[in-house]
Amino acid sequence: MATDSPWARLRADFAESRLAMAGLGLLVALVGLALLAPLLSPQNPYDLAQLDVLDSKLAPGEKSSTGGTYWLGTDDQGRDMLSGILYGLRISVGVGVASTGLALSIGMVFGLLSAYFGGWLDAIIMRVVDIQLSFPSILIALILLAVLGQGVDKIIVALVAVQWAYYARTVRSAALVERQKEYVEAAKVLALSEARVVFRHLLPNCLPPLIVVATVQVAHAIALEATLSFLGLGLPVTEPSLGLLISNGFQYLLSGKYWISFYPGVALLLTIMAINLVADQLRDVLNPRLRR
């Protein structure tokens, strides 16, 4: 298929899978909900004045004391679960995207340096990457959070520390292949500065595998944050992510009040699944070996 720009071809290739398009649609919807949470949610879940303790632990669909309906029920403080989930989604997605973006930038720089300069710098960086990747990510995040304590900034630091090594390794292996190619040679012959060769010539050509890894990692980061928050190590109660909402409802699960945990869990699940569907298709689309 002869299309004008690589972007048009990417779009066409991506749209071939209906499942992936559904995933993308869901993802866009979820991100939209997260961004617009303050406008959409029936209640500000952080505003204690809006909460009514008499409305606590109501089942989904029950009426509030002021006449509204709690479509997804309320938690132990009388908070509307729907509002809580929208705000929680905002925090979960925000933390996932922010940590991935930061880790991507840091990992990218180290990976490029490692591949471009080689030698002892490469040896040291890759040794650190190897050692880090030999430990499960949850363990590293746990150690860091046990040390750092709770907070949005702390969990982002922990997630960045867990993720950067994946990007460093991915960029390095892509860059090792790319730097052998003639356009890099040509750029060097033109006596361009090394920074220019690395960031303007080498880097753009290493991006495809990086994009794939980054999409998968956003899902990982969101899941890991939820897990850590569930364990009580991630976010403080004042900023409830989906994981914290689930954790909060856990104690009521055994008495049959499933909705406090269950619906935030469904939101978490949908987010992770949507990202994974998109990532799967991106991997196929961006893989030159599968190009038709």
Add this chain to the structure above:
Amino acid sequence: MFAYALRRLGQSLLVLVLMSFLVFVGVYAIGDPVELLVNPQADAVERARATAALGLDKPFLEQYAIFLKGAAAGDLGRSFVFNVPALGLIIEKLPATIELAFVAMVIAVALGIPLGLVAGLYPESVVGRSIMAGSIVGFSLPTFWVGLVLIMVFSVHLGWLPSNGRGDTVDVLGIPMSFLTLDGLSHLFMPALNLALFKLSLLIRLTRAGAREAVLQDYVKFARAKGLSQRRVIGVHVLKNILIPIVTVIGLELGSVIAFAIVTESIFAWPGTGKLLIDSINQLDRPVIVAYLLSIVTLFIVINFVVDILYSLLDPRVRLGGAAGAH
């Protein structure tokens, strides 16, 4: 070979010392355990006495030196909360974690290899596709969420299985074990299944990929041509050849099962080391946190060391090539 092993050992020790320092520095920085342990009405003198009793009044480096000296002798400090040796506390909880991890691994292997074989032999069939779809779901679901759903369905809704604890245990050589009693088994089943799910998905994928490659090989065609039964071809010729990478991965994953048990143990209130860690973090029981983290880091360093040495025995390029082998 010996030089390689020695260099690798030196590296492992360096990582261990580095980690011990990081963990100690970090944990030292969190909270003030005296606040939690001393009666809020206590006066300054009493506080100072408690601080001195815990050794927290000494300069930081001295505390680290004392810790290192103790650690070399197998003493990782005393729990602030329980006032018993921290390492002893972990060893006491260890059998529960190992039992859980072991049973989870058995479930993953017992289900993962046959399912992966089926998916690999009939990749286009409905069954094969469903198995793969299931493994993708198993990969993307967060463990703690699956645990919650299991509790919701089997404990709350159906009321079949208990949701927390170990149940009745039987002492085997003085170590309590749950899997020998019916009550213990009913307590063990859900957490083990929960912990197994991720590894199960991994094993399905590995076995499937291996089986798909193997059936195209000449030795399988030849075995078929000899007129051997399907059972023998699959069970002996295919399985034997794909088992090597699978066994490697199982070995490598043993450590990570213990790390992931932290999550599962917290959900099902399984009284193992993972729950101990989370409880200790919440109670700022520094010596136990440090002891746990260092034990598990040591475990990983040992596993990685053994795997690297085994690889270098199997593949001389590893020990000779060094950094030259491009990935």
